[in-house]
């Protein structure tokens with residue numbers, strides 16, 4: 001396991017422990033980790049897959065249903081989403 005993977009896995013574990021419900025609907029079951037700004041969108045911004053993993057605030061706990069329904073949408077009004085976008089600008093802008 002590379003250094004990055006280890007960091008990512010640790011962060012994922014931490015984020016699951018800290019958040020016990022879906023960011024979008026509040027559901028507490030079938031939780032998954034989602035990229036707030038999708039990897040495909042980041043890629044179009046010139047940010048590679050591994051670079052995207054450096055964006056800690058871009059990870060969110062999202063239930064399976066919302067993850068599927070959300071698809072490539074970005075809910076810009078949520079504070080967590082703003083935080084993720086600010087981080088992208090800070091790191092890559």
Ligand SMILES: [Zn+2]
Pocket residue numbers: 022023024025026027062063064065066067
């Ligand atoms: Zn949900």
